[in-house]
Amino acid sequence: MRIRLMGGIVALAIALGALAFPSAEPARAGSVCTGWTSSIVPPTSIRVYRTATRRTETVAFRTYVEKVMAAEWGSTAPTAALRAGAVAVKQFGWYYAIVWRGGRDAAGRCFDVRDSSTDQVYIPTRTVAPSIAAAVAATWPVSLRKGERFFLTGYRPGTGRCTANIDGWKLYQRDAVDCVHRYGDSAERLARRFFSSVSWSSPGAGDFTGDGRGDLGLVSVAPDTGEATASVMTSDAAYRAKVAAGTLVGITVSAVPGDRLLGRGTGDVNGDRRADFVQLVQTDAGVALEVIIGSASGFLPARTWWSDAVDLATLGVGTYRLVVTDFTGDGKADAGILRIRPGDAPSSSLYLATSTGTAFSAVKRTWTAALDLSTSEVRAGDIDGDGLGDLVVLAPLATGGTALNVAPSRSSTLLGTLRSWGTEPLALDSLRALVGDVNRDGRDDLVVVRRSGADGMRIVAYRAPTSGTAFSRLYFTATLALSFAGTRFSTADLTGDARADLYALVDRGVDAAGKPLGTAGWRFYSTGTTFTPAAWFTSATMPWATTFPY
Secondary structure (H helix, E strand, O other): OOOEOOOOEOOOOOOOOOOEOOOOOOOOOOOOOOOOOEOOOOOOEEEEEEOOOOEEEEEEHHHHHHHHHHHHOOOOOOHHHHHHHHHHHHHHHHHHHHOOOOOEOOOOOEOOEEOOOOOOOOOOOOOOOHHHHHHHHHOOOOEEEEOOEEOOOEEEOOOOOOOOOOOOOEEEHHHHHHHHHHHOOOHHHHHHHHHOOOEEEOOOOOOOOOOOOOOEEEEEEOOOOOOEEEEEEOOOHHHHHHHHHOOOOOEEEEOOOHHHEEEEEEEOOOOOOOOEEEEEEEEOOEEEEEEEOEEOOEEOOOEEEEEEOOOOOOOOOOEEEEEEEOOOOOOOOEEEEEEEEOOOOOEEEEEEEOEOOOOEOOOEEEEEEOOOOOOOEEEEEOOOOOOOOEEEEEEEOOOOOEEEEEEOEEEOOEEOOOEEEEEEOOOHHHEEEEEEOOOOOOOOEEEEEEEEOOOEEEEEEEEOOOOOOOOEEEEEOOOEOOOOOOEEEEEEOOOOOOOOEEEEEEEOOEOOOOOEOOEEEEEEEEOOOOEEEEEEEEEOOOOHHHEEEO
């Protein structure tokens, strides 16, 4: 099917069933050409039929995507539209690197795609503009799904009116540009708008080491000084080898007393796909946001990315909390400072410090409510799947239960009204809350660890809705033989399958003489329908009381 675009083509979209688990290398067979098997990890190369020479060339896949983008899309569209286009171009070629249509050149060599408007226009001499290279880089891990189906993406030129040509299978280029200008759509929102009922899957959440799989970030705090040291535990063998060789070691991330730490979180603040530490600290001059960058050679020393004066002219007086997520949809995590003022006229406000990649911008208030959230727990993540971070608040109810509240993003600089999306029957002190995409639908879900019985636990996953404003229970585990009081959790994509899994640090108790036995590590793998627990390590030298998972 030949459909001419602004500078190229698109084919009709086809649904593909759930594919093999991610593999690092393509598997070849007689009935396939490139034979890539993973629908999570993009192929390393693609075989392109050159119509001018009637020969097949093997092309680095990233180069192919960039050159096609240069030919099909141009470089002047808004960033969000370019990113959505980069995903569509990539997944078109990716699909055919998995599914071979039987094409062969004159010499009998197989190919995946043609370089003409029959498939996508590939011109190897075309110059790749920086905006295109950046769009491809920012979305390289992303894939789209309808349910669990990896599908063939399509795109057409469109008419320039945002909602004029939505059919659920094709991205309309001019229409997407209008959506960005008119509604401020992010790339993820564009994908959901045009492809309909689609998930935006990006593996590797919580990855500190850069191998595409989430790691366990650890912060150990000296009880006498409050000095904190950051380190990483990982299943990445290359990273472990470097640690053993002494080239990667823990780094002191804070020398301030513990009572001056106002909050700590993790997120990729510089856009290099490695998790970093962010902490909000009280200083002699006021408050500051410090960042500890994770690099290929370990953590870098803490640097102040933003500070406020002693009179707190920007934030005002109050109690502060920190949440870290990508509120703006640009691929870099931002810092949200929640200021809480209790009293007869209570108020709570979220101030956003957006990341530039090297610093946080001046904070701006993005949300406020006449509420005292001092007894609440706050989290952040992309709950509604628009590519922008949302605020999650677990608040105690007068009935003894807990309200599961969400203030969804309305734009990259504004949050909506905080409303209840569900309730938990247990009191807040019998719950632990985490945020992560456990079912790989591109929306962050709410994971609640419940106290069960005297001191056991069950893990409940609440699915973020595809429409509406209410959580639904996705699944819950049986009672686990772990101590609720003696377990701390964090979330990360352990397997690189774009599902959020859990890490847990478990208190091993004391021996007969009362000496602490240290800490055990557990991993809980999400299958999309449950969490599968597995013991990981034990350490007699890791003190559970002063070690925290991130």
